Amino acid sequence: MLKRRLFFSAPSPDSTSWQDLSSPSFSMRIFHALKSRPSNSIAAIYLLVLAALCFSSGLFVPYAWDEIHFVSEATGPSWQHWFGIDDLGRDLFSRVLYGGRISLSVGLMSTSVSVLIGISYGAIAGYFGGTIDRWMMRLVDVLYCLPYYFVIVLVMVLFSIDSLYLLFVVLALFQWLGMARIIRGQVLSLKEQEFVLALRGMGASHARIVFRHMVPNTLGIASVYATLMVPGVMMQEAFLSFIGIPFTVLGTDGVHKPVASWGSLLSEGARYFDTAPWLLIFPAFFFSTTLLAIHFLGDGLRDALDPSLKV
Amino acid sequence: MQEPLLVIENLQTAISSPRGLMPVIDRLNLTLEAGETLGLIGESGSGKTMTGMAIMDLLPKPQVQITGGRLIFQGQDLLRLTPRERQRLRGARISMIFQDPMASLSPFYTIGSQIAEAIHVHQYLGHRETRRRVCELLDDVGITEPERRMRLFPHQMSGGMRQRVMIAMALAHEPDLLIADEPTTALDVTIQDQILKLLAQKLAVRPTMSLLLVSHNWGVIAALCQRVAVMYAGRLVEEGRLDKLSSAPAHPYTQGLLDSIPDWDHPTAGLLPSLPGQAPALSATRRTRCDFLDRCSARISRCHTEAVPWHSLPEGHGVRCHLQALSGSLSQQEGFGP
Numbered sequence: 001m002l003k004r005r006l007f008f009s010a011p012s013p014d015s016t017s018w019q020d021l022s023s024p025s026f027s028m029r030i031f032h033a034l035k036s037r038p039s040n041s042i043a044a045i046y047l048l049v050l051a052a053l054c055f056s057s058g059l060f061v062p063y064a065w066d067e068i069h070f071v072s073e074a075t076g077p078s079w080q081h082w083f084g085i086d087d088l089g090r091d092l093f094s095r096v097l098y099g100g101r102i103s104l105s106v107g108l109m110s111t112s113v114s115v116l117i118g119i120s121y122g123a124i125a126g127y128f129g130g131t132i133d134r135w136m137m138r139l140v141d142v143l144y145c146l147p148y149y150f151v152i153v154l155v156m157v158l159f160s161i162d163s164l165y166l167l168f169v170v171l172a173l174f175q176w177l178g179m180a181r182i183i184r185g186q187v188l189s190l191k192e193q194e195f196v197l198a199l200r201g202m203g204a205s206h207a208r209i210v211f212r213h214m215v216p217n218t219l220g221i222a223s224v225y226a227t228l229m230v231p232g233v234m235m236q237e238a239f240l241s242f243i244g245i246p247f248t249v250l251g252t253d254g255v256h257k258p259v260a261s262w263g264s265l266l267s268e269g270a271r272y273f274d275t276a277p278w279l280l281i282f283p284a285f286f287f288s289t290t291l292l293a294i295h296f297l298g299d300g301l302r303d304a305l306d307p308s309l310k311v
Numbered sequence: 312m313q314e315p316l317l318v319i320e321n322l323q324t325a326i327s328s329p330r331g332l333m334p335v336i337d338r339l340n341l342t343l344e345a346g347e348t349l350g351l352i353g354e355s356g357s358g359k360t361m362t363g364m365a366i367m368d369l370l371p372k373p374q375v376q377i378t379g380g381r382l383i384f385q386g387q388d389l390l391r392l393t394p395r396e397r398q399r400l401r402g403a404r405i406s407m408i409f410q411d412p413m414a415s416l417s418p419f420y421t422i423g424s425q426i427a428e429a430i431h432v433h434q435y436l437g438h439r440e441t442r443r444r445v446c447e448l449l450d451d452v453g454i455t456e457p458e459r460r461m462r463l464f465p466h467q468m469s470g471g472m473r474q475r476v477m478i479a480m481a482l483a484h485e486p487d488l489l490i491a492d493e494p495t496t497a498l499d500v501t502i503q504d505q506i507l508k509l510l511a512q513k514l515a516v517r518p519t520m521s522l523l524l525v526s527h528n529w530g531v532i533a534a535l536c537q538r539v540a541v542m543y544a545g546r547l548v549e550e551g552r553l554d555k556l557s558s559a560p561a562h563p564y565t566q567g568l569l570d571s572i573p574d575w576d577h578p579t580a581g582l583l584p585s586l587p588g589q590a591p592a593l594s595a596t597r598r599t600r601c602d603f604l605d606r607c608s609a610r611i612s613r614c615h616t617e618a619v620p621w622h623s624l625p626e627g628h629g630v631r632c633h634l635q636a637l638s639g640s641l642s643q644q645e646g647f648g649p
Binding site: 130193194195197198199200201202203204205208212213216217 | 367373398399402403407409411418428433477
């Protein structure tokens, strides 16, 4: 009796709310992933605030990043200059925020470019397979083998360009390789599914299948990998700046000047660490906390989007 | 007389393997009139799905090749068309329903947007018009509340519903030829019945649409088809009207297939008869003898040595069996036993 009642009291399809049935969208899943762990939400908020401060710093900081105050030597933090003044008399607070803008843009720009290249390249290689795949992936292998710090230096010497935009491009040119490999692997297994055959059967072109069906299905993994790529790119930029490769940008007075990225600030700070430690401490603090926050975000995304890792 | 919708002429396919090309389909000849329903039956590996795929141009390219023959669809040879032109036919003039509705829909999009895509591949409609058409198609295949259900993802639907969606997508452009490759195999029996009824209803609504139904299930074929072609080891062994074939099969293989169907009215004592042995494995060279020889209970001496010709019988009936040369019809012979 009880059994029967239980059976009939099961909700009929009509009474079920359709909202409950529809699966959460991609962006909702990411949002829930960030909310589910405090470390993730703290990381996300920290990054948002920091990015907002960096990118709007031109509006509220009292001094320009390259404005020189004529003092005899580097001075420590004060009410006038919160983070102190560097050896050339420039306000470090402005420089750190400005440097954040540069470092974050390098990270984001290079990552987006390499995500675009990597996903398309990997999806095409994986989908078409055979000879196309072999040649495309051999090219990736060759590029992987290049010692690219040297290539970057070489490119700069050859073309005698030291613009920051070159850095964006060059970093992206080497970053997409890993992405291409991951996406190719995903697409290799994805294209064997029957829905691909069904799509061919309804007359869909290869391009449509690759870009409307293969690529979106790999976005979960791609977004995790891309998030983890950002700190990698920022580290590389910092390394290049640290070893003294001078990238320049247009200064506020219209003169090309060595860029004040977090990497170059660290490089300068390290030089004067014994006499002016604040020059190293402030940029290092923001640089490392930012990297940490992005890593937290990446891990959170992976947990949310990769069902095989769900606990 | 009107020209047939599809003529398959001496179609030959082969699988390329390390040991060279292995022939699969051997000189297959079939004709499908407009509005006709033809069932293609045979066991796994007999080449029936490959025939459907060859018509669709969906054979996995380097591994499976068409090595000869012609596929004449509406007067033009499909094998001479460019891949682009074949693509334009697919889903528009020739549609296919696949075996597994669980896997045939992309998990990433709602079924509404997938049907919309099936429309947009061949025809551009505005947003509003597309939406109306999607609702109409869903409604046509018996899915109630299409406005709401088009927002569902495939994993939220049952197998039967998904197969209905697949049918809706296949019919989106009112094709002239519908190829159904085991459309009910992955479904449970009650749903199979519903899907078959739905297909029968669609065929009744559009009398000019032809159906090529690929199945290993005689019941499914009997439910929908006027004519049946039996394939064995890549060759056509018998072809004819459904009633003719089921009442008076001329080939021992067809006889064996029919015998292995349980008959509720005249239950057999003991085990249900089954064909002994297995279909021959692929080999690089075709033997001249009969393919069915090892499993045949009615074999005669010339089956071992001579290639079997196609014997045409009245009423479009035809069979590939030596016994046919001996007597008019096998059904007149007393039994099939040794």
